[in-house]
Amino acid sequence: MSFGGDILDDFDKQRNQPQYSVVPAARGLLVEDRATGFCGEVVKTDARAVTLRDRNGRDREFIYKPGGFLIEGKPVTLVRPATAPAKVGQKRTASGSVAAATTPRARLAAASRIWVEGKHDAELVEQVWGDDLRELGIVVEPMHGLDDVVAMVAEFQPGPDRKLGILVDHLVAGTKEERLAKQVAGPHVLVTGHPFVDVWAGVWPRVMGLTEWPDVPRNVPWKEGMCAALGTDVRGFWPRLRNRVSTYADLRPELVGAVEQLIDFVTSGPGGE
Secondary structure (H helix, E strand, O other): OOOOHHHHHHHHHHHOOOOOEEEEOOOOOEEEEOOOOOEEEEEEEOOOEEEEEOOOOOEEEEEOOOOOEEEOOEEEEEEOOOOOOOOOOOOEOOOOOEOOOOOOOOOOOOOOEEEEOOHHHHHHHHHHHHHHHHHHOOEEEEOOOOOOHHHHHHHHOOEOOEOEEEEEOOOOOOOHHHHHHHHHOEOOEEEEEOOOOOHHHHEOHHHHOOOOOOOOOOOOOHHHHHHHHOOOOHHHHHHHHHHHOOOHHHEOHHHHHHHHHHHHHHHOOHHHO
16 A cells, blocks of 8 residues: 555654663553553553553553653653563563463464564564464454455454454555544454554664664655665565564564554454464
8 A cells, every 4th residue: 555645744743752761661660641641650551551540549551652651740751561581491572472382283263363464564473473462363454554454354254263453554544544443443343553654663773773763754654765775675675674573662662562452352251373
């Protein structure tokens, strides 16, 4: 699918935002949500959000967002804390879950599916969540674009035993992606996404030794322009970028949360068994 100038405008705004200190959301940390003024200590975290408890015992959940919280009056970006070390004899998967003690037997694929927009999205999901998905029997399939998603969902015929999760690039208000997502979402279809122009941008640039991804002129496709600025090309750069991702911590929390929501959705109830 092609992206219009509005997407590049949004991406430019993201890159030009102030850089905030990154702070792990450790249990007991006292923080304030900047948008609402809700103040409390961290009592729970997951890949998508942090739960705060105020002095009256009320709990509220807040999505991770750049500079979205205050600590001692200073804006910070909260992130999911590093996973606790595995016990002796245990191993962790790239997603942070405990790996099976023995090699799991091959199992039939579940009826439920996760769809992503393209090949690179599928490879990145495999890089981080592949072990978990194989153990659950969940298959990730690239759609090769979002334009035909309404017809594709109708053909898939989702139901209670056949759930469908869809990961969408650039899922922000007012876009074509948002309109299509609303058309297909339902009790057995969950659409999540991230705000980035491409799934590549959901990888922290630090994995490639960069502080930010290069600027790309509006009239140049983002991947090609970014690679040109780095003196490489898409075919040569992608394997290097993908292979530098070793855990979920190498991905932006917006992307991690979106994928983990889909995994939870398609594996809950009969459709994930």
